[in-house]
Amino acid sequence: MSVKRITYKEALEEICKGLGDEEFQRGLRTGVRNAEGKFLKILDAHPELRELASMVEDAKKKVISNLEHYIDMAMESLKKVHAKPYFAHTAEEAREIVAKIIGRGKTIVFSKSMVAEEIQLQHYLEELGNEVWETDTGEFLIRLAGSKPMHTTAPAIHLSRQKAIELLRKKLGIKLPDNAMHEEIVGAIRKFLREKFAKADIGISGGNALAADTGSIILVENEGNIRLVTGYPPVHIAVISVEKILPTFPVALAAAIVQAAWAGLYPPTYLNVISGPSSTSDIERKRVYGAHGPQEVHVVLVDNGRVEAAKHPVLSGQLKCIKCGRCQWECPVWQQTANLWGGPVYGGPMGMGWTAITLGLRDAAELSMLCLGCGRCDEVCPVHVPLSSIIHWLKQQYTGEGE
Ligand code: SF4
Incomplete structure (x- = not known):
């Protein structure tokens, strides 16, 4: 199983459908309107966040220029804290590693993960006979809707309150009145x-x-579901793409904080740090792994084109991306299409580069032709991913003007 690739024609059909879908457009407009202004308010009130972002950008550049070294270093450090590290070259390998750890007939709770989406992990585990539940509210709703995430941090941005009520009633038999409010x-x-x-x-x-x-794995959230997903079941599996590696613990914390702030969620409600399985040494100072939290922590590092991209003069710039989704809110094309434009998994300005890295140039190059070249995405990116330059280069690949 692999991500269902979509042709340019299919993508255009989807986009046109979205443009003509009144409910989709209404949901998107409301979401964009509610998000507007949030970001600037946060940055005005906390100017130190810009310094933090600059520190994260420098650290990311350092990692990208020596990615394989940092992958090895992370694998060694994970072993030292009694987590089990794995390296997956491809999406297929990543799925197989996770499936081997899990087996069949299990109940699995997920917390929203774009890389799990990228490697189609949920579907794969379901096909193996596992019961799989997404626990992020937005992601939970879009699974019921059979939709894809329409924004990196706000996956259900296109769904209205009425649509959410209808989905819960129809798909799960949950009784809710027509006028049920958000709470x-x-x-x-x-x-x-x-x-x-x-x-x-x-x-x-x-x-x-x-x-x-x-x-140490850093996870930032507002809902509290990540705490439960990573803390309650006896086994925790973290699936992490390799560009998420940062050299040190403080800068990794900073990256998560910057992501939350540029996603409009500052201060984040929860910041989770996981350095191996839970443990106690309270009885005769003997260390026992598996106390109240998981007994096992497995970490699957996913390459899927990133190690190669790190050596590429243009695409390496995309690896700085921390997936805050700020560029999407700002893009005039994305404001109309959401993630229907950009690729089967990632969408909008950041989607083009990620699609090129994880699926291939052709998949991204055709779609890049819809970009207006206005550069608004560049202006808001906290780590200065050269988004419009990457897209311009992809356009050149499509028209044959590039090298
Ligand atoms: S340059 Fe392209 S991707 Fe960036 S904001 Fe403008 S239209 Fe969107």
Whole structure:
């Protein structure tokens, strides 16, 4: 199984459908309107965040220029904290590694992860006979809708309150009145997922950052679901793409904070640090792994084109991306199409580069022709990913003007 590639024609059909879909457009407009202004307010009130972003950018450049070294370093550090590291060259390898750890017939709770989406992990594990539940509210709803995430940090941006009510009723038989408000909908989802958390055998998360020097996984969130996914089941599997590695623990923390701030979520409600499985040495100072949290922590590092891209003069710039999704909110094309434009997994300005790296140039080059070249995405990126230059280069590949 691999990501369903879409042709340019299919992508255009999807985009046109989205443009003509009143409900989709209404949901998107409301989401964009509610997000507007949030980002600037945060940066005005906390100017030190810009310094933090600059520090993260420098650290990311350092890692990209020596990516294989930092992958090795992270793998060694993970072993030292008793986590089990794996390296997957491809999406297929990553899925197989996770499937081998899990087996069949298990209950799995997921916390939203773009790389899990990229390697189609949820579908694969379901096909193997596991019961899989996404626990991020937005991601939970789009799974019910059979949709793809329409924004990196706000996957259900296109779904209205009425649509959410309809999905919960139709797909799960949850009784909600027509006029149920947001609080009631969120409460119903919370109640439904409580039982899944309690019986889950495995929790699968992504990672906002991974510290190469300590093997610490950093996860930032507002919902509290990541705490439960990574803390309650006996086994935690983190699937992390290799560009999330940062040289040290403090800068890995900074990367997660910057991601949250540029996603409009500052201060984040929770900042989770996971350095290996839970443990205690309270009985005769003998260290025992597996206390109240997971007994096992497995970390699957996913390459899927990134190691090669790190050596590329243009695409290496995309690896600086921390996937905050700020560029998407700012892009006039994305404001109309959401992630229907950009590729089957990643969308908008950042989508083009990620699609080129993880799927191939051709998949991204055709789609890049829809970019207006206005450069608004460049202006808002916290780590100065040269988004419009990458897209311009992809256009050149499409028209044959590039090298
Ligand atoms: S340069 Fe292209 S991708 Fe960037 S904001 Fe403008 S239209 Fe969007």
